[in-house]
Amino acid sequence: MKEGTPDDEWREDCAPRRVLEVFSTKWTSMILHVLHVRLDGAARTGVLQRSIPxxxxxxxxxxxxxxxxxxxxxxxxxIPPAVAxxxxxxxxxFVEPIELxxxxGRGNADALDALVSRPTSRRLSDRERVQTDKGREI
Structure with a gap:
């Protein structure tokens, strides 16, 4: 495959996949958001934990x-010793794409609500799905 071809976007090390890998956990994006927007760029562990429910x-x-x-x-x-x-x-x-x-998400809450038709408390976790239907997703 040649560099610069449309097939490049399907490689394991392509930019879109690497971006998704950075944000594959909700906590990474939330920490970046909280540090940048709510905590003016720096915070100690306790402050971060209280800021992210x-x-x-x-x-x-x-x-x-x-x-x-x-x-x-x-x-x-x-000094005195503390970690920020x-x-x-x-x-x-990485803050700009997170903020976008x-x-x-804030402007399209209705679309997110439509995507998830049942209340969060009624959705089954992956583990419950497996236990409920012996491996077949229900």
């Missing part, structure tokens, strides 16, 4: 480590 301390720590490994955020030590998380210049470049997506 539903995230466990374990998941927050794991996601922050993954973000650091990929260069989206860095740790800044302070700040977006890197690379991390701030979040804005679209």
């Amino acid at each position: 539903g995230i466990s301390k374990k998941m927050l720590t794991q996601t922050l480590r993954e973000m650091e490994g990929s260069g989206l955020r860095h740790v800044r030590g302070t 998380y700040r977006l890197t210049p690379l991390g701030t470049r 997506l979040y804005s679209w």
Whole structure:
């Protein structure tokens, strides 16, 4: 396959797939959003956790480590000793598409509601589906 052909978008390392990989967990995009919009770019762990309803301390720590490994955020030590998380210049470049997506979601809540016809509490988890119908999705 030649470089620059339409088939390039189907390769495993193509840009669209890499973007989706960055945002494959809801927590990465939420942390980027909260750090940028709500916390003026930097925050300590406790502040981040209180700012993101539903995230466990374990998941927050794991996601922050993954973000650091990929260069989206860095740790800044302070005196007295404390850890503050700040977006890197690379991390701030990922904020724009997140904000566009979040804005679209706010403006199209009716479409999201139509997509999910049953209330969240009534939807079955993947595990419940398997247990309920012996492996066949219901």
